[in-house]
Amino acid sequence: MKFSNFFIPTLKEVPSDVKMKSHNLMIRSGMIRQETTGIYSWLPLGYRVLSKIITVIEEIHKKNGVNQILMPTIQSADIWKESDRYETYGKEMLRINDRNNKDLLYGPTNEEMITTIGRQYIKSYKNLPRKFFHIQSKFRDEIRPRFGVMRAREFLMKDAYSFDINEENGEKTYLEFFMLYLKIFEKLNIPVIPVRAPSGEIGGNLSHEFHLIVESGESEIYINDKILDLNFNKFTLQEILKLESYTDDFYTKNNFEKKLKKYRSIELGHIFLFGTKYSRSFNFHVDSDNGKIQPFMGSYGIGVSRIPAAFIEYSNDENGIKWSKSLSPFSIQLINLLSEDEETKLFCDKNYEKLIKNGFDVIYDDRLERPGKKFSDADLIGTPIQIICGNAYKKEKKISVVKRSDKNEITIDALELMPELNKIISKI
RNA sequence: CGGGGAGUAGCGCAGCCUGGUAGCGCAUCUGUUUUGGGAACAGAGGGUCGCAGGUUCAAAUCCUGUCUCCCCGACCA
Known part of the structure; x- marks a missing residue:
């Protein structure tokens, strides 16, 4: 979505x-x-x-x-x-x-x-x-x-x-x-x-x-x-x-x-x-x-x-809801912080499709909003996993995966997304 | 049902006591600059002040009635 x-x-x-x-x-x-x-x-x-x-x-x-x-x-x-x-x-x-x-x-x-x-x-x-x-x-x-x-x-x-x-x-x-x-x-x-x-x-x-x-x-x-x-x-x-x-x-x-x-x-x-x-x-x-x-x-x-x-x-x-895997309206929130950057958008679009094909219930924040708004909305809505894609991707092909429950953030190579995700999902 | 509050812009609120041009923040729209934690500046639009009656030269403001909503207690998933 x-x-x-x-x-x-x-x-x-x-x-x-x-x-x-x-x-x-x-x-x-x-x-x-x-x-x-x-x-x-x-x-x-x-x-x-x-x-x-x-x-x-x-x-x-x-x-x-x-x-x-x-x-x-x-x-x-x-x-x-x-x-x-x-x-x-x-x-x-x-x-x-x-x-x-x-x-x-x-x-x-x-x-x-x-x-x-x-x-x-x-x-x-x-x-x-x-x-x-x-x-x-x-x-x-x-x-x-x-x-x-x-x-x-x-x-x-x-x-x-x-x-x-x-x-x-x-x-x-x-x-x-x-x-x-x-x-x-x-x-x-x-x-x-x-x-x-x-x-x-x-x-x-x-x-x-x-x-x-x-x-x-x-x-x-x-x-x-x-x-x-x-x-x-x-x-x-x-x-x-x-x-x-x-x-x-x-x-x-x-x-x-x-x-x-x-x-x-x-x-x-x-x-x-x-x-x-x-x-x-x-x-x-x-x-x-x-x-x-x-x-x-x-x-x-x-x-x-x-x-x-x-x-x-x-x-x-204090930031919002922390859904469990089974109740969350979505399993993953994919956040593109650079919606106007062609390259980043392409990467996010592709991975959005890929995540869906892999059975994830994804909400993809593709809006032309500022990063702060996207972060706070994500925390408020409470999707258990946030995938964040922004400057780090543009500069060095790195993205972050954040666990909503404890805000633990890891930075990974963009190509490692699927395997890393499976590891994290199995733990929540 | 008893007790206490509140209705003013899409949302959150101030103004009411002491009547005299209807305000603030957020949101919205336009433009410029921004862009990893709810942006900044400049400008713009948006209101029969819950409703009805009354008092008054004049009512968001005072009076009466009424509707709606919220909070605290006794019932329930």
């Missing part, structure tokens, strides 16, 4: 009351734009980050037998009346009427809808288990939206739902999702901690949240530091339930003897096993050799549009 052909409205200044770093940097780097309280447009740069996240989530879900679907954002109030949540959900639900005055709502979640889908088609225990997911906008009319997309009213969420034949199988599925979540966050280079949570609004009895520890986080978790070093991959559900890591709610309610360390964090994922709550209220049952059974259900959420903000909160410096 040529910078000259890519819309990145970077800003020097942002209103003084934008206090959270990630919010500030997302606005300054031109990732998002606020439309109204708690509602944002994702501009090209921001949307690229979202896309990277979505791709990882989709791949891992599909690989694990979770079927992707897309349910509508607007739902009929009827199904919510059936579960009784039309009354109990409260003011967070945005209620709408159509021209016939039918009660509709912008879905805050989809348990009701997925249950009616299951109810219609799944008639036999032989059709279970079933797992579905979708990535879709949700609307929750938060009391106080804040911190940009961190606590928005409209937000993008991955929500998955499972149907099992009984509790035992439901727990297996729950464990599968637990592991699947760890894989997703690992692939995204986000070091989340699983913490035990009360199940709250949705009901049921088994629930975990996945938190990223950052000082500016809105949540509080209590953990035994030992779990920071654990590899959970082979854990059984029993072992997971013994982990000393809890949301503040869970920790307070249970009044544990052992005092644990408190951390501030951001919640990025939440999984529930809530059982037959909805299959019961929707009268959803399947036939078995033992008569009718109510499917045992779970739901599994990831706050997709919160992830970029959370990661920026976790990884930034």
Whole structure:
């Protein structure tokens, strides 16, 4: 992608009351734009980050037998009346009427809808288990939206739902999702901690949240530091339930003897096993050799549009964002400091093509801007590798490769670019 | 919902107390010189001061109403 052909409205200044770093940097780097309280447009740069996240989530879900679907954002109030949540959900639900005055709502979640889908088609225990997911906008009319997309009213969420034949199988599925979540966050280079949570609004009895520890986080978790070093991959559900890591709610309610360390964090994922709550209220049952059974259900959420903000909160410096390889909107930023010099331009143009052919996701700063502007934009946008081409190239065919994370700069012979790059990329 | 603030050029802000030609920085446009860390100089364009009403010879400024946005607390991915 040529910078000259890519819309990145970077800003020097942002209103003084934008206090959270990630919010500030997302606005300054031109990732998002606020439309109204708690509602944002994702501009090209921001949307690229979202896309990277979505791709990882989709791949891992599909690989694990979770079927992707897309349910509508607007739902009929009827199904919510059936579960009784039309009354109990409260003011967070945005209620709408159509021209016939039918009660509709912008879905805050989809348990009701997925249950009616299951109810219609799944008639036999032989059709279970079933797992579905979708990535879709949700609307929750938060009391106080804040911190940009961190606590928005409209937000993008991955929500998955499972149907099992009984509790035992439901727990297996729950464990599968637990592991699947760890894989997703690992692939995204986000070091989340699983913490035990009360199940709250949705009901049921088994629930975990996945938190990223950052000082500016809105949540509080209590953990035994030992779990920071654990590899959970082979854990059984029993072992997971013994982990000393809890949301503040869970920790307070249970009044544990052992005092644990408190951390501030951001919640990025939440999984529930809530059982037959909805299959019961929707009268959803399947036939078995033992008569009718109510499917045992779970739901599994990831706050997709919160992830970029959370990661920026976790990884930034005074100059801007420091993206990881997996989240960065681009893998390499090629910067030509001498856009008007024929020879240098030719070299950059050629290598831009070459990098693309080699599978790199390149943003090529070919603008007629001054070096300072190009450097500061590059640092702000936060591409992990910067290739800088300027006077050193013109004079002695040397270029620099800068690692954004620590600003470590090496100068290499221009012809050595590809091999050097492969070395550096493998290390970040 | 309670408490506190703010709406003035594309962005960030001053001016308001004490009414009298609407300002500054950045950005934009033109020209010249620059070019490895947000360039310098010279010039130019850009505003119904959130909206509505009122007071006044005169309102960005005072009064009333209204809308929007932000910040601090209790809910949530």
